[in-house]
Amino acid sequence: MILVDGEVAGAREFDFAALRALPEQVADVAQLIPGRRGGAVRLRALLDAAGARREAAWATLRSSDGFAIAVPLAAVQGALVTYRLGEAPLPVEQGGPVRFLVPGADQCGTPDVDACANVKKLARVTLTVERDESAKHDHPASRTL
Numbered sequence: 001m002i003l004v005d006g007e008v009a010g011a012r013e014f015d016f017a018a019l020r021a022l023p024e025q026v027a028d029v030a031q032l033i034p035g036r037r038g039g040a041v042r043l044r045a046l047l048d049a050a051g052a053r054r055e056a057a058w059a060t061l062r063s064s065d066g067f068a069i070a071v072p073l074a075a076v077q078g079a080l081v082t083y084r085l086g087e088a089p090l091p092v093e094q095g096g097p098v099r100f101l102v103p104g105a106d107q108c109g110t111p112d113v114d115a116c117a118n119v120k121k122l123a124r125v126t127l128t129v130e131r132d133e134s135a136k137h138d139h140p141a142s143r144t145l
Contacts, residue, residue: 006127022120031081040080056127064123095120
């Protein structure tokens, strides 16, 4: 389950079935991110479903194990929320049950988005107008290496 809150029309939780029902599905993330596996939905589909407000400029990504990073929303518009492997939930060994992946993070043009923005065990996305300075990326268990 993943919660989208903050600068949205209404906070919304998405379980496996709700993620599966969203538009903008990606059948195989390996086509966009070589070496990764699973099915995903585009981040923008979750944000649209929660009613992201225009003034939202930052997304704070929080994992279930305490990792958090704030990233510019404009830089992660192409991000994927990976949630399944085949027809089953994404296993913990693959970073599940929900994993945030940014295709081409090294090319997004900002030092605020790097490999650390590929968050394992994603549990919450909070949209804000200003950067959440309390969100840092120093928890190695949650980042992609």
